[in-house]
Amino acid sequence: xxxxxxxxxxxxxxxxxxxxxxxxxxxxxxxxxxxxxxxxxxxxxxxxxxxxxxxxxxxxxxxxxxxxxxxxxxxxxxxxxxxxxxxxxxxxxxxxxxxxxxxxxxxxxxxxx
Amino acid sequence: xxxxxxxxxxxxxxxxxxxxxxxxxxxxxxxxxxxxxxxxxxxxxxxxxxxxxxxxxxxxxxxxxxxxxxxxxxxxxxxxxxxxxxxxxxxxxxxxxxxxxxxxxxxxxx
Numbered sequence: 001x002x003x004x005x006x007x008x009x010x011x012x013x014x015x016x017x018x019x020x021x022x023x024x025x026x027x028x029x030x031x032x033x034x035x036x037x038x039x040x041x042x043x044x045x046x047x048x049x050x051x052x053x054x055x056x057x058x059x060x061x062x063x064x065x066x067x068x069x070x071x072x073x074x075x076x077x078x079x080x081x082x083x084x085x086x087x088x089x090x091x092x093x094x095x096x097x098x099x100x101x102x103x104x105x106x107x108x109x110x111x112x113x
Numbered sequence: 114x115x116x117x118x119x120x121x122x123x124x125x126x127x128x129x130x131x132x133x134x135x136x137x138x139x140x141x142x143x144x145x146x147x148x149x150x151x152x153x154x155x156x157x158x159x160x161x162x163x164x165x166x167x168x169x170x171x172x173x174x175x176x177x178x179x180x181x182x183x184x185x186x187x188x189x190x191x192x193x194x195x196x197x198x199x200x201x202x203x204x205x206x207x208x209x210x211x212x213x214x215x216x217x218x219x220x221x222x223x
Binding site: 031033035037041042043045048050056089091093095099100101102103104105106107109 | 144146148153154155156157158161199201203204205208209210211212213214215216
């Protein structure tokens with residue numbers, strides 16, 4: 001069973017609506033990552049938090065997404081105005097200590113109609 | 114930036130056969146992880162192997178860092194091995210975020 005939890009598992013939004021998904025990292029892990037995977041495509045890195053601070057993100061996230069980690073046990077990824085192209089599986093992972101190995105949650109599957 | 118290429122893109126096996134999956138990357142990697150992605154989409158970490166050879170169960174990974182390649186060997190395949198195998202390296206050398214290859218889809222029939 002995944003030690004990283006993601007909610008909700010499925011999310012349906014209309015174009016133009018706001019979306020929010022949450023991630024609970026593995027206990028003790030200080031690094032949290034978000035990735036996007038569109039249908040049959042490779043996973044795409046979105047943003048990386050270390051000790052709740054964003055350290056690396058792609059331009060798309062800065063422009064259209066909102067991502068925060070208000071505590072060490074909760075992070076969220078939001079889309080301000082959903083577009084059809086945002087339909088994807090959003091995966092959260094965490095890692096901790098000296099190991100860089102990442103462990104993934106089950107994902108949130110977003111569908112934008 | 115970094116690029117990761119995996120081959121073959123798909124593989125069909127009879128149960129009991131062995132398989133070798135390849136991962137090539139564009140520049141030196143300090144991280145290398147192999148993942149299994151189920152048809153439902155969830156990712157399971159199989160091995161973290163930035164250099165050398167590592168074993169876990171029926172899986173063996175060999176990474177030759179200076180040649181920028183890694184392989185994943187599956188021995189005595191089972192139907193439950195069906196899914197997509199992904200190779201990932203550090204997005205920026207020494208960084209923590211990963212970039213992924215497009216994967217090898219393995220289908221094992223009984």
